[in-house]
Amino acid sequence: MKLLSILRWGSLSSATVLLAGAYVLMNGWAYAGAVLAIAALWTLGQQRGVLALASVSLVGMAALAAFGVAQGISQAAALLACVFALTTWDIDRLVHRLSSVDHVEHRDTLIHGHLYQLAVVVGLGMIVGLISGALRLNISFGVVLGLGLLALWALSRLARSAKQ
Numbered sequence: 001m002k003l004l005s006i007l008r009w010g011s012l013s014s015a016t017v018l019l020a021g022a023y024v025l026m027n028g029w030a031y032a033g034a035v036l037a038i039a040a041l042w043t044l045g046q047q048r049g050v051l052a053l054a055s056v057s058l059v060g061m062a063a064l065a066a067f068g069v070a071q072g073i074s075q076a077a078a079l080l081a082c083v084f085a086l087t088t089w090d091i092d093r094l095v096h097r098l099s100s101v102d103h104v105e106h107r108d109t110l111i112h113g114h115l116y117q118l119a120v121v122v123g124l125g126m127i128v129g130l131i132s133g134a135l136r137l138n139i140s141f142g143v144v145l146g147l148g149l150l151a152l153w154a155l156s157r158l159a160r161s162a163k164q
Contacts, residue, residue, distance in 0.1 A: 023073060
């Protein structure tokens with residue numbers, strides 16, 4: 001559990017510093033203060049075991065990151081802050097689930113497996129996010145709609161194969 005505490009604290013701190021720092025660089029002191037307030041609320045929720053505050057704080061961080069991009073902060077900083085916030089949220093939920101039961105067989109294996117999967121998802125998400133931020137494509141709504149329908153079809157096929 002010590003590893004989870006370190007990762008949780010480190011990812012929340014990273015999200016906070018990145019997003020608040022990006023706002024400070026564009027003289028958005030009030031928004032930087034809002035980021036700090038959300039981080040404080042999240043920390044309070046972690047200390048008190050109130051899982052709902054993690055979800056509320058995640059939404060707040062993501063909203064401030066999206067607003068910041070619209071205001072001109074670094075897209076990479078906003079993306080990284082969101083990824084770190086999402087990582088914190090995921091670890092919060094894992095800690096909550098582990099602490100809600102008396103005994104978990106192979107606890108360390110479960111934790112390491114979860115963290116490995118989280119690292120893969122975060123890494124792939126960062127790569128796709130950074131690439132998508134650098135690319136500029138002009139495609140029509142019809143093409144986007146078609147790609148969305150194709151993705152839904154592929155997900156439904158994946159879900160069906162997972163049930164079998």
